[in-house]
Amino acid sequence: xxxxxxxxxxxxxxxxxxxxxxxxxxxxxxxxxxxxxxxxxxxxxxxxxxxxxxxxxxxxxxxxxxxxxxxxxxxxxxxxxxxxxxxxxxxxxxxxxxxxxxxxxxxxxx
Amino acid sequence: xxxxxxxxxxxxxxxxxxxxxxxxxxxxxxxxxxxxxxxxxxxxxxxxxxxxxxxxxxxxxxxxxxxxxxxxxxxxxxxxxxxxxxxxxxxxxxxxxxxxxxxxxxxxxxxx
Numbered sequence: 390x391x392x393x394x395x396x397x398x399x400x401x402x403x404x405x406x407x408x409x410x411x412x413x414x415x416x417x418x419x420x421x422x423x424x425x426x427x428x429x430x431x432x433x434x435x436x437x438x439x440x441x442x443x444x445x446x447x448x449x450x451x452x453x454x455x456x457x458x459x460x461x462x463x464x465x466x467x468x469x470x471x472x473x474x475x476x477x478x479x480x481x482x483x484x485x486x487x488x489x490x491x492x493x494x495x496x497x498x499x
Numbered sequence: 500x501x502x503x504x505x506x507x508x509x510x511x512x513x514x515x516x517x518x519x520x521x522x523x524x525x526x527x528x529x530x531x532x533x534x535x536x537x538x539x540x541x542x543x544x545x546x547x548x549x550x551x552x553x554x555x556x557x558x559x560x561x562x563x564x565x566x567x568x569x570x571x572x573x574x575x576x577x578x579x580x581x582x583x584x585x586x587x588x589x590x591x592x593x594x595x596x597x598x599x600x601x602x603x604x605x606x607x608x609x610x611x
Binding site: 420429430431432475477485486 | 530540541542544547554555587589596597600601602605607
C-alpha cells in the first residue's frame with residue numbers, strides 16, 4: 390500500500406515562530422488532507438489539498454503531486470497550535486482507504 | 500450542519516460487558532468510517548460503510564460489530580473486549596468514499 394512519511398516527528402517552538410511540516414508519499418494520490426489533533430483527541434480538518442496551494446489565516450499548505458510531497462506552513466505560532474499534525478492520503482489505487490502518516494508533535498511554548 | 504457527533508465521550512467497561520458506541524452525521528454523507536487510535540499513534544481504519552453497506556472490514560476481531568441502521572447513523576457494538584482494546588475510537592464521514600473525511604470528537608474507551 391501507499392507509504393506516508395512525516396517530518397520532523399517532534400518540533401518545539403517559541404510563540405511567534407514560523408514552522409514547516411513535511412509529508413512525503415510513495416504513490417499518486419487523489420486525496421490529501423492535513424489534520425490537527427488537539428489535546429482532547431479531536432481531529433480538525435485543516436486542508437484538503439491533493440495538489441496546489443491553499444491559505445487559511447496563519448496556515449498555508451502546498452502539495453507538489455508530481456514530486457509526491459506536501460508542506461504545511463504555520464506562521465506566527467500560538468500556544469493553541471500545539472498538538473499533533475497528521476497528513477493523510479488516499480492513493481489512486483487504494484480504494485477508499487485514507488492512510489495516515491505518523492504525525493508531527495508540535496509544542497509551542499509561551 | 501458540518502458536524503459528526505459521537506456518544507459517549509468516555510466509556511469504561513469490563514471484559515464481560517456489552518456496550519455500543521454511536522456516531523451521527525446530518526451532512527447527507529453516504530460513507531461512514533470507524534477508526535481506532537492508540538496513544539501516540541495515527542488512526543487505524545477498522546470499517547467503511549458506503550451507502551449503508553459494509554464495504555471494508557480491516558480484519559477486525561469479531562468482538563467489534565459495526566452496524567449502519569440508516570444513512571445518518573453508525574454504531575459499533577462491543578462485546579468481550581480485552582484491555583488492549585482500550586483506545587480512542589473515532590468516527591468519520593464523507594460525501595462518498597473518495598471525498599474529504601470529517602471526524603467526530605471520538606469516544607475514549609477503557610477496558611478493565
